[in-house]
Amino acid sequence: MKHYRHKIFTTIIEENINKQILKPGDKLPSARSIKQEYKLSTSTVQSGYDYLVFKGLVTSLPRSGYVVAVQNNAETAADVYPDLPPIPRDPVFQNNISLTSSLQNHSEYTSFNVAVPSDTFVPQKLVLRTMQEVIREKGAALLRYYPANGSAELRELLSRRSAAHGAIIQPEELLITDGAIQALYIALATVTIPGDIIAVESPCVFSILETIANLRLKTIEIPVRYKDGFDTDYLRNVCDKNQIKAIVLTPNFQNPTGILLSDEKKKKVLEIATQHQIPIIENDIYGDLYFNDSRPSTIRNFDTTGLVITYSSFSKTIAPGIRLGWLAAGRYYSEAERIKFSLGRSVTPLNQEVVIKLLSSTSYDRHLRSFRRQLEHQSITLLNQFKKHFPKQAYAHAPLGGYSIWIQLPPLVDMELFYAKCEQFRILFTPVSTFSYTNSYSHHYRMIFSQRITDTSLEAIKKIGNFLKP
Numbered sequence: 372m373k374h375y376r377h378k379i380f381t382t383i384i385e386e387n388i389n390k391q392i393l394k395p396g397d398k399l400p401s402a403r404s405i406k407q408e409y410k411l412s413t414s415t416v417q418s419g420y421d422y423l424v425f426k427g428l429v430t431s432l433p434r435s436g437y438v439v440a441v442q443n444n445a446e447t448a449a450d451v452y453p454d455l456p457p458i459p460r461d462p463v464f465q466n467n468i469s470l471t472s473s474l475q476n477h478s479e480y481t482s483f484n485v486a487v488p489s490d491t492f493v494p495q496k497l498v499l500r501t502m503q504e505v506i507r508e509k510g511a512a513l514l515r516y517y518p519a520n521g522s523a524e525l526r527e528l529l530s531r532r533s534a535a536h537g538a539i540i541q542p543e544e545l546l547i548t549d550g551a552i553q554a555l556y557i558a559l560a561t562v563t564i565p566g567d568i569i570a571v572e573s574p575c576v577f578s579i580l581e582t583i584a585n586l587r588l589k590t591i592e593i594p595v596r597y598k599d600g601f602d603t604d605y606l607r608n609v610c611d612k613n614q615i616k617a618i619v620l621t622p623n624f625q626n627p628t629g630i631l632l633s634d635e636k637k638k639k640v641l642e643i644a645t646q647h648q649i650p651i652i653e654n655d656i657y658g659d660l661y662f663n664d665s666r667p668s669t670i671r672n673f674d675t676t677g678l679v680i681t682y683s684s685f686s687k688t689i690a691p692g693i694r695l696g697w698l699a700a701g702r703y704y705s706e707a708e709r710i711k712f713s714l715g716r717s718v719t720p721l722n723q724e725v726v727i728k729l730l731s732s733t734s735y736d737r738h739l740r741s742f743r744r745q746l747e748h749q750s751i752t753l754l755n756q757f758k759k760h761f762p763k764q765a766y767a768h769a770p771l772g773g774y775s776i777w778i779q780l781p782p783l784v785d786m787e788l789f790y791a792k793c794e795q796f797r798i799l800f801t802p803v804s805t806f807s808y809t810n811s812y813s814h815h816y817r818m819i820f821s822q823r824i825t826d827t828s829l830e831a832i833k834k835i836g837n838f839l840k841p
């Protein structure tokens with residue numbers, strides 16, 4: 372990992388801001404005093420301060436130096452979900468919504484709606500070159516069925532990658548799937564029958580809610596709070612009072628909130644699940660897209676019970692069209708394998724071999740390192756534009772990874788007018804009613820930052836922010 376010399380002082384400033392020892396508006400040491408104290412060059416000190424400004428932690432004031440930036444405060448964001456009673460619901464959306472492809476085909480619009488990497492972030496040359504190599508090397512063998520559970524070599528590589536961040540996943544419990552959503556479908560179909568009640572994070576991305584609906588499962592939505600994510604007290608209460616058959620969540624950089632659950636909370640979810648013997652189905656699709664120095668853990672890292680089913684895919688990190696995901700089914704493997712077989716015998720061999728090649732070399736990790744930096748830069752640019760132009764009462768959570776920012780608007784905003792303005796300014800957001808079976812999020816919207824940010828997208832944020840200002 373590249374070591375930045377400026378970290379010697381930026382880490383201390385960051386920590387002091389996070390611990391609120393340094394408060395918004397506090398003046399920071401001058402570049403000259405930092406230079407002397409830490410024996411750094413002028414350019415290193417400058418790049419350190421640039422980094423802190425870039426992260427939105429510090430503001431540069433003309434002729435006054437650097438001060439701690441004003442942060443939005445999660446505690447004061449009206450973090451309440453009035454329509455989220457802890458009762459089982461049929462998996463039916465309140466509004467008649469359709470998110471099929473027609474809605475997304477507005478190339479002339481500024482798109483903050485689709486959680487996919489833009490073409491410029493997909494490592495196209497690398498993937499296409501690797502495909503050609505694989506075709507040359509494997510030839511007609513790619514035209515056969517591969518094993519229903521996937522290539523043994525790929526499962527071995529995935530197992531080793533997980534071990535590198537502390538999650539024990541055996542190659543024998545892995546199933547290679549057609550993306551993450553198929554993995555979720557298999558996991559849910561393995562541990563539930565129609566009519567069962569499951570607990571699911573709320574808000575939650577549409578594709579997960581649709582999968583739950585297809586399986587005819589009743590749901591209790593568990594709030595994901597700005598402050599500390601998946602609400603484990605709420606979960607405990609729900610599990611005490613209902614026969615919950617699965618807990619479905621995305622602990623790392625959840626979609627749509629972008630929130631990262633702490634290790635303590637991950638352990639707490641596991642503790643509640645263990646007490647009630649409920650399988651946890653965790654989605655780790657954004658886990659590799661962290662902005663800090665190290666990869667976050669999965670709940671699987673702490674599991675000694677075998678209750679945790681983990682799944683993921685390469686849709687967000689390589690390309691969605693590669694259609695390659697995986698499911699670590701653990702003690703549920705036999706049934707999961709049977710269901711996988713019934714959904715289509717094997718994932719396209721060519722794509723499995725391409726991912727094998729990428730994982731066996733340094734290519735994937737090299738791509739991730741640069742992609743993470745670009746994503747972080749995109750998120751900070753968008754957030755800064757948001758802070759500059761939106762009313763003070765609007766709140767946005769600064770993500771530490773992933774693709775999305777979840778925004779809460781002041782209650783007085785007329786949301787119908789808001790969406791009409793978005794249409795007028797040609798900005799696309801996913802309709803918020805897709806993130807829950809309830810109407811709880813009328814004043815929220817999701818901003819995806821995995822599309823290339825341009826002057827046009829920044830102008831779009833400015834226009835909509837200015838429209839909202841009283």
Ligand SMILES: Cc1ncc(COP(=O)(O)O)c(C=O)c1O
Nearest residue numbers: 486550551552576626656684686
């Ligand atoms: C949390 C989450 N899970 C799953 C998916 C879809 O993954 P895949 O294309 O691999 O099925 C998405 C993409 O929108 C997502 O955000």
